[in-house]
Amino acid sequence: MINLIFQMLVTSGARLEEIIGLWWGDIKTHNEVLCYDFNRVNMVLKETPSTKYARRRTPVVDVIKPYIDNYKLKFDNGNPKDDTPLFSHAFGTPDADGKYSKNASKRLGSWLEQVPSIKHQRDNSVIGLNTHSLRHTFKMILEGEIENTTVINKVTGSGLKGMEIHY
Numbered sequence: 001m002i003n004l005i006f007q008m009l010v011t012s013g014a015r016l017e018e019i020i021g022l023w024w025g026d027i028k029t030h031n032e033v034l035c036y037d038f039n040r041v042n043m044v045l046k047e048t049p050s051t052k053y054a055r056r057r058t059p060v061v062d063v064i065k066p067y068i069d070n071y072k073l074k075f076d077n078g079n080p081k082d083d084t085p086l087f088s089h090a091f092g093t094p095d096a097d098g099k100y101s102k103n104a105s106k107r108l109g110s111w112l113e114q115v116p117s118i119k120h121q122r123d124n125s126v127i128g129l130n131t132h133s134l135r136h137t138f139k140m141i142l143e144g145e146i147e148n149t150t151v152i153n154k155v156t157g158s159g160l161k162g163m164e165i166h167y
Contacts, residue, residue, distance in 0.1 A: 001090060002108065004064075004071050011061040012036060013139055013156035016108070017101040020091065024075065025082025027060065027068065034060040058156075 008019050018038055026037045035057040060068070071086075072078055088094070091103040139156055143149075 001071065001087065004067050005087060005104075005108065007064055007067060008036075011064050012058050014038075014058060015101075016104055017099050020087050020100045020104050022086045023082060024072070024080040024084050024086060027086075030057050034065065036060060 005016075005019055008014065009016065012019070014036065018036075021043055022036060023040070026040055026043070028035060028037055030037070037057050039055050039057065072080060075084055087104075088100045091100040091107065094100050095102055
């Protein structure tokens with residue numbers, strides 16, 4: 001489960017809370033493309049001026065599909081109901097805001113601590129690795145392939161003009 005969460009974070013640019021909050025019904029086909037659908041009405045998302053594109057669909061990268069299918073077999077003989085959470089059940093109870101990310105971040109953070117240190121090219125300082133840094137990495141990869149920052153922001157759920165320079 002932890003590996004799948006990391007794979008989804010690395011290949012989607014989604015926030016940890018978004019991935020943890022997915023239900024099986026949120027992974028669906030739209031225009032013949034399998035997507036994470038972050039449009040569910042009762043989905044808890046970060047919604048501020050910096051996240052005007054939080055409600056969105058993000059494509060599921062092909063390499064991840066078999067891992068999702070394999071994980072799905074653990075739920076109701078491979079046929080989970082649409083309102084069955086993928087991961088939140090594994091992280092205890094939500095906080096007052098309905099979020100699981102604090103518990104998930106602690107658990108995933110201990111896993112990330114096992115990753116060897118990465119040194120920054122500029123000054124050889126150690127780069128801190130956390131779940132949010134995976135989002136930044138994904139955004140940088142997109143910037144190398146796509147010049148239109150609006151498209152990048154729509155895929156990652158960002159939206160405040162100028163935020164892309166922080167990634």
